[in-house]
Amino acid sequence: MLQATDISRQIGQKAILNHCSLTLTPGRFTAVVGANGAGKSTLLRIVSGEDVPDQGHVHLNGRLLANHSSRELSQVRAVLPQRTIVNFPFTVEQVVEIGRYAHRSSDQENELIIREVMQLTGLTHFRGRTYQTLSGGEQQRVQMARVMAQLWGETYRGALSKPRYLLLDEPTSSLDLAQQQRLLGLAKELCLRPFGLLAILHDLNLAIQYADDILFLKQGETVAYGTVEEVVTQAVIEETFSHPEQRLAVRLIHDQGQLIVIPKLQPRHNSEKTLNTANKQHHESHP
Amino acid sequence: MKKNVILYLLLIVTSLPLAAQQRIVTAGSSSSEIVCALGYCDNIVATDRTSVYPEHLRGLPSIGYRNSIGAEGIISQNPDLVILEEEYVKDALVDQLLSTGIPTEIVAQDRSWESTRIRIDVISEALDEEQEGRKLIAKLEQELAEVKKLVESSDSRPKVIGVYARGAGSMQVGGTNSAFSIIELAGAQNAVPEIEGFKPLNTESLIQANPDYILFFDSGLKSLGGIDGVLKIPGVAQTTAGKQRQIISMNGVKLTNWGPRLAEAARELFYLTHPEDHAQRTDRPEK
Amino acid sequence: MPSVLTVRKSNSQTLTLSLLAALLVGLLLCSLVVGAVSITLADVLRIIGQKLGVVADTKDTAQIVLLSIRLPRLLFTVLIGAALGLSGAALQGLFRNPLVEPGIIGISSGAAVGAIFVIMFVGTRFPQLAEWAQTWLLPLFSFLGGLAATFFTLRIGQAERRVHVTYLILGGVAISALAAAIIGIATFYADDNQLRAYTFWTLGDLSAATWDKLHVLTPLVGLAIIGLLAVARPLNAIALGEAEAYHSGVAVERVKLIIVLLSALAVGVSVAFSGIIGFVGLVVPHIIRVSFTSDQRLVLPASALGGASLLLLADMLARTVVSPAELPIGAITAAVGAPFFIYLLRSTQKRQLI
Numbered sequence: 001m002l003q004a005t006d007i008s009r010q011i012g013q014k015a016i017l018n019h020c021s022l023t024l025t026p027g028r029f030t031a032v033v034g035a036n037g038a039g040k041s042t043l044l045r046i047v048s049g050e051d052v053p054d055q056g057h058v059h060l061n062g063r064l065l066a067n068h069s070s071r072e073l074s075q076v077r078a079v080l081p082q083r084t085i086v087n088f089p090f091t092v093e094q095v096v097e098i099g100r101y102a103h104r105s106s107d108q109e110n111e112l113i114i115r116e117v118m119q120l121t122g123l124t125h126f127r128g129r130t131y132q133t134l135s136g137g138e139q140q141r142v143q144m145a146r147v148m149a150q151l152w153g154e155t156y157r158g159a160l161s162k163p164r165y166l167l168l169d170e171p172t173s174s175l176d177l178a179q180q181q182r183l184l185g186l187a188k189e190l191c192l193r194p195f196g197l198l199a200i201l202h203d204l205n206l207a208i209q210y211a212d213d214i215l216f217l218k219q220g221e222t223v224a225y226g227t228v229e230e231v232v233t234q235a236v237i238e239e240t241f242s243h244p245e246q247r248l249a250v251r252l253i254h255d256q257g258q259l260i261v262i263p264k265l266q267p268r269h270n271s272e273k274t275l276n277t278a279n280k281q282h283h284e285s286h287p
Numbered sequence: 288m289k290k291n292v293i294l295y296l297l298l299i300v301t302s303l304p305l306a307a308q309q310r311i312v313t314a315g316s317s318s319s320e321i322v323c324a325l326g327y328c329d330n331i332v333a334t335d336r337t338s339v340y341p342e343h344l345r346g347l348p349s350i351g352y353r354n355s356i357g358a359e360g361i362i363s364q365n366p367d368l369v370i371l372e373e374e375y376v377k378d379a380l381v382d383q384l385l386s387t388g389i390p391t392e393i394v395a396q397d398r399s400w401e402s403t404r405i406r407i408d409v410i411s412e413a414l415d416e417e418q419e420g421r422k423l424i425a426k427l428e429q430e431l432a433e434v435k436k437l438v439e440s441s442d443s444r445p446k447v448i449g450v451y452a453r454g455a456g457s458m459q460v461g462g463t464n465s466a467f468s469i470i471e472l473a474g475a476q477n478a479v480p481e482i483e484g485f486k487p488l489n490t491e492s493l494i495q496a497n498p499d500y501i502l503f504f505d506s507g508l509k510s511l512g513g514i515d516g517v518l519k520i521p522g523v524a525q526t527t528a529g530k531q532r533q534i535i536s537m538n539g540v541k542l543t544n545w546g547p548r549l550a551e552a553a554r555e556l557f558y559l560t561h562p563e564d565h566a567q568r569t570d571r572p573e574k
Numbered sequence: 575m576p577s578v579l580t581v582r583k584s585n586s587q588t589l590t591l592s593l594l595a596a597l598l599v600g601l602l603l604c605s606l607v608v609g610a611v612s613i614t615l616a617d618v619l620r621i622i623g624q625k626l627g628v629v630a631d632t633k634d635t636a637q638i639v640l641l642s643i644r645l646p647r648l649l650f651t652v653l654i655g656a657a658l659g660l661s662g663a664a665l666q667g668l669f670r671n672p673l674v675e676p677g678i679i680g681i682s683s684g685a686a687v688g689a690i691f692v693i694m695f696v697g698t699r700f701p702q703l704a705e706w707a708q709t710w711l712l713p714l715f716s717f718l719g720g721l722a723a724t725f726f727t728l729r730i731g732q733a734e735r736r737v738h739v740t741y742l743i744l745g746g747v748a749i750s751a752l753a754a755a756i757i758g759i760a761t762f763y764a765d766d767n768q769l770r771a772y773t774f775w776t777l778g779d780l781s782a783a784t785w786d787k788l789h790v791l792t793p794l795v796g797l798a799i800i801g802l803l804a805v806a807r808p809l810n811a812i813a814l815g816e817a818e819a820y821h822s823g824v825a826v827e828r829v830k831l832i833i834v835l836l837s838a839l840a841v842g843v844s845v846a847f848s849g850i851i852g853f854v855g856l857v858v859p860h861i862i863r864v865s866f867t868s869d870q871r872l873v874l875p876a877s878a879l880g881g882a883s884l885l886l887l888a889d890m891l892a893r894t895v896v897s898p899a900e901l902p903i904g905a906i907t908a909a910v911g912a913p914f915f916i917y918l919l920r921s922t923q924k925r926q927l928i
Contacts, residue, residue, distance in 0.1 A: 333898060336899075348898055349896075349898070349899050350898045350899055351896075351898070351899035351900060352899070353773075354773070354774065354779070355773070355779075355899065355900055355901075355902060356899070356900075357610070357781050357893070357898075357899075357900045358639075358643050358781070359609050359610040359611045359639060359643060359644070359893065359898070360610045360897060360898030360899055360900065361898065362610070362611045362635060362639055362643075363609075363610035363611040363612070363897070363898050364898060377774075377781075377782065379781065379782040379784065380781075382784070383642065383643050386638060386642050387635055387638045387639065387642075388638070389635075
């Protein structure tokens, strides 16, 4: 298990995270949702080991993250970044191969793994293409293949000796509808390997569709954390995404076994009413 | 007797071509002029860029300028004798030439009559022409004595400031121990004796020094746009020299190299700075 | 099938490096017979024979020129060219941008300041210092100067874990301007000796090569080259971003430190002995990447070989074009490199890399 307990983090005077906890279990997909600036990325960075919390700990398989060597860690934990800018003309194959950095596997093994992950991400025909010539969605897939290659290994040989964790930072932000489904579908499949998955998602519906567990963050505080069935309620959503200037109202509907969230902006008290009235008056006098 | 005559004839005949064949390479205009003054001008096969007198030296292969002069360039000319001016060429060059075993004379570049005398001594000895050397020194001493008489005949000791200019952005004034030390020889005084060597031109110091004459190289004066250009330089118009348009110039090489044309240069400078004596001149300077 | 693919890949890298090495050796042989003094291949073979004791030793001019003047100079050129090419490639990898080069981002200028400091103050104030100390102090302070400049550019060019290459280059402009000011002031107070050294610093000069200096240059540059070649693989990962490299298992801070230290060493020592020679580290890695691959495991060693070759070629031009005079080497590399930089600037602008 990858377990973050009671995480607090301040940057300067500002509290970014306040006593947050999160557990990644292999086989389960955990989504982290919240408004911009809620602290989601910071939490992911702390869970991945890139950042160190001011209070609280992160344990991997019972041991403190810091007690794992960099190599050990990177063999079982990979992070898919939101956006990767590559300034040199690497080929798709070369980018994916970088995922094998921490492994002492032979060239042959690497080759087999690269082929497999490229096939799973639909990149087989892109192998020799230059990374920069790809579209945003295609580049994201290449990065996905890379992080998969990073976590591949004994999975290929059939048995997983150590559980793996894949952390996705807003993986769908530059993808179109079909691409989003494809990527998250793949991620969900990886869960079965089993991987423990964490994804920061800004699309709540996607989160509900794919995640098993969900963490709602608001300004560094946990609003709710639990399974999708338990915690996705109108009250939780409204609290997480509303802020003083703007209240959010949501409707939850069930459709074919799927929960769908329909957001709606709550009308403001006086100013908006005046605007509507003004419009009405305008239309009335100018038909 | 006959045998002796034939022997002497043979000696002369064989030594003549030898003397004609002696290949000399010089680095430094003063040394080049001394070699020529001693009658070995035709033996100079290559020289540096500053050696422009006599004119035909310009047509010789050039070994370069200052510390861009390289050992191989000199060696490629197959010299029998190399004359270098110390502090004009880079130290490594001297070592490299010495290691080849080619006869190399290093002369000092100091600007004083004593130094000129030593240079003539060294070079004439290297050429095996000590007698010619002494004759040259005697001639120069006499010329200098004549200049001294000229100087003593006049009471005025105008203040002269020597400026080394390469365009308006690069102007340096020469104080004591600079290339303009000839000023004293010409019956004038350096307007900035407190400056050591060359220092950038400073408007306030210029006004404070208030020279009677501002002396340039011909090339320097040209680079500033002639006398009119100089008068536009801040500070010049406030000096006596500026007010009376007493901006003078001389051939830079002749003026500063303290070579065989020393007396000639001093005399020319004397007349430039003592125009009242100009009318009594019995000779005309060559430009 | 897979084994053929992987074997082919490492084979092609080895092949490329072998070709580049062959090119270097060829240029080296050419350089031996090119120069103001005429030395033919037959002369070279004869001299080798003389040195091996196989042929009677005549100690003629050709031998002295070849062994005391040309050969040390060529070895200088090879080492410095390799140092500049390799550190350029490494720094580009570190800063993740092809526009980076030790000259452009100010490392060479910083090194020059360090060197001038030693020449101006240590030589005159501490004349009792042993000869060997004076010899080693020069590259030491050059290294420190280059290091200071590198740290400065690191601070300026990185904000919020991103590299802003515009700031890097501007930082380089600032350092170069500062260095020019210091050099200017130094020559102001200096006597004539050091005044003429100004062009040495700003335009470079490989002719001061001696075997003694090679004894210092070789181990220092050799160390830098070996160390930098070792970080090729991590540099590939760093190309994706420092965070991404960390997640992939790279000890990012350690690799950064190694690159900073060794680049400063390579560049610093080169500048101490030959003045500022620019653009080699810009042109060579780019040509390698465009011609072959961006894989640093090839780019780094190829840049070392290519840098040495380029500088040998430039030096040959310097020694022959206005023979018996010589052109300053920095002028030649700039004549090629500056237009190249402009072209690179335009193409990276198009690709929105700046």
